[in-house]
Amino acid sequence: MMRGIRRRRGLLSAAFGLLFLAQAQARCPAQLRIGFLDYELAPLLLGRDKSQPPQGKLVDWVRQAVVRAGCTSSRLELLRFPIIRGRELLSRNEIDIWAVAFPGADLLAIGALPMDGEAVDPQLGFYSASYSLYIDSRDTTVSWNGSKLSGPDDLRVGVAPVPALRALVAERNWTPENGMDTQNVLNKLVSGRSTVAILPDLIMSTQTPEVLERLRRLTPPVLTSWYYSVASKDLLRRHPAFIKNYWLEMCRAGRADQQIKAPCRE
Numbered sequence: 001m002m003r004g005i006r007r008r009r010g011l012l013s014a015a016f017g018l019l020f021l022a023q024a025q026a027r028c029p030a031q032l033r034i035g036f037l038d039y040e041l042a043p044l045l046l047g048r049d050k051s052q053p054p055q056g057k058l059v060d061w062v063r064q065a066v067v068r069a070g071c072t073s074s075r076l077e078l079l080r081f082p083i084i085r086g087r088e089l090l091s092r093n094e095i096d097i098w099a100v101a102f103p104g105a106d107l108l109a110i111g112a113l114p115m116d117g118e119a120v121d122p123q124l125g126f127y128s129a130s131y132s133l134y135i136d137s138r139d140t141t142v143s144w145n146g147s148k149l150s151g152p153d154d155l156r157v158g159v160a161p162v163p164a165l166r167a168l169v170a171e172r173n174w175t176p177e178n179g180m181d182t183q184n185v186l187n188k189l190v191s192g193r194s195t196v197a198i199l200p201d202l203i204m205s206t207q208t209p210e211v212l213e214r215l216r217r218l219t220p221p222v223l224t225s226w227y228y229s230v231a232s233k234d235l236l237r238r239h240p241a242f243i244k245n246y247w248l249e250m251c252r253a254g255r256a257d258q259q260i261k262a263p264c265r266e
Contacts, residue, residue, distance in 0.1 A: 028071035029239055034062055035079050035086040035095040039183050042206040044100065044127070048183075050080045057257060061126070062099055062229070065249035069242050082181060084161050093234040097246075100127075100227050106163040112236040113228050114247045116265070123265035124247050125226020126254030130201045131165060133157075133218040134189060142196050144218040149174060151195065158185040158197030165198055168223055190214060198222055227254070 036054045037045055044058040053059075059078065066074055081089065089095045091110035103113055103120040114124035133149070135142045142151040149155070149172070156177040159165050169176045177194045179185035182203060189197040190211060201221065204212070229250050231243045251264035 027239065027241055028069075028074050029096065029235065029242065030073075031075045031077065032066065032071075032097065033077045033079065033095040034097045034099055035081050035089060036099045037086070038080040038082050039181050041100070041182075041200070041203060044202070054078050054080055058099055061250055061253040061257075062097075064253055065246045068249040069245035071242055090230060090232055093232045096232050096235045098230040101230050102129075102162065102164040102223075102225050103228055104164045104167065106167075107230050110233075111230040112233055112243070113230060114244070114265075120228070121265060122226060123263070124251045125228055126247075126250040127227040128224070128258060128260065129227050130221035130224040131198050132201050132204075132221045133196055134199050134204065134215045135196045135218065136189075136192070137214055137216040139195065139216070142218070144222075146220045149196070155195055158188055158194040158199075160185050160198075164223065164225070169198070186211075 036058070038048070038050050040046060040048055041058070042056070044056050045054060046056040047054070062078075063076065066072075066076065079095065086095065086098050087107075087110060090098045098111065101107055103125075107113060108120075114121040116123070133144050142149070142155070144150075149157070155175065157169055157174045158177045158179055159169050160179050160182045166176065166178075177185075177188065177197070179188060179197075182200065185194075185197050186199060186203075186207075188194040189199075196218075201217070204215075204217065229247065231246075236243050248264055248266060255262065255264065
């Protein structure tokens with residue numbers, strides 16, 4: 001009799017296990033196409049070779065967040081694109097997640113971000129980042145006091161195709177010197193083809209001593225915000241529980257790395 005009871009318990013346990021697996025598979029995407037920038041954003045993204053799988057802390061956090069969201073069975077496809085191309089693919093649901101971006105109305109129009117009411121939730125941003133103005137270290141004609149940028153009449157501000165940055169330039173009525181990407185903007189500044197440029201402090205902190213000697217950072221930063229992973233609207237519709245858990249785990253990973261004590265919203 002005891003043997004029969006144990007056998008029934010074993011069958012019941014197996015049935016619950018299969019039910020849990022079926023629920024997890026229904027909750028998790030079978031495949032996740034995740035887009036990353038095609039330029040280096042050290043230490044979050046390393047290397048510039050688009051033929052090689054992306055590497056860096058951001059990639060590790062994305063993998064970890066997928067697993068901790070309960071989706072070990074999901075097949076990950078990690079891809080690198082220029083920023084404009086990546087956002088186009090996200091808007092057409094041809095990738096599921098764009099791994100890192102500043103929030104903005106442009107992103108909400110094409111994808112999904114963690115929200116707190118009508119606003120993007122600051123308690124679920126995963127990495128605090130800032131952008132500053134940089135000039136030639138010998139330049140004495142350009143100044144910035146946090147509200148006014150002064151310089152020659154023909155001053156043009158180098159800016160990458162990051163919508164939040166281009167919106168900032170437009171709001172301040174600065175004349176843009178549009179670059180193809182962040183590296184292109186930096187190259188123009190270093191070579192003297194532009195006088196001032198908006199660049200990520202994260203990237204600038206990893207430049208060679210030769211580059212850093214040639215440039216000077218103007219304070220305060222022109223923009224400080226959280227980075228987020230942007231989901232396609234289709235992914236949010238099909239797997240809302242997964243993407244909400246993914247955002248939470250990305251927040252935990254990034255803030256732990258920066259030793260930020262502000263908690264993530266659960």
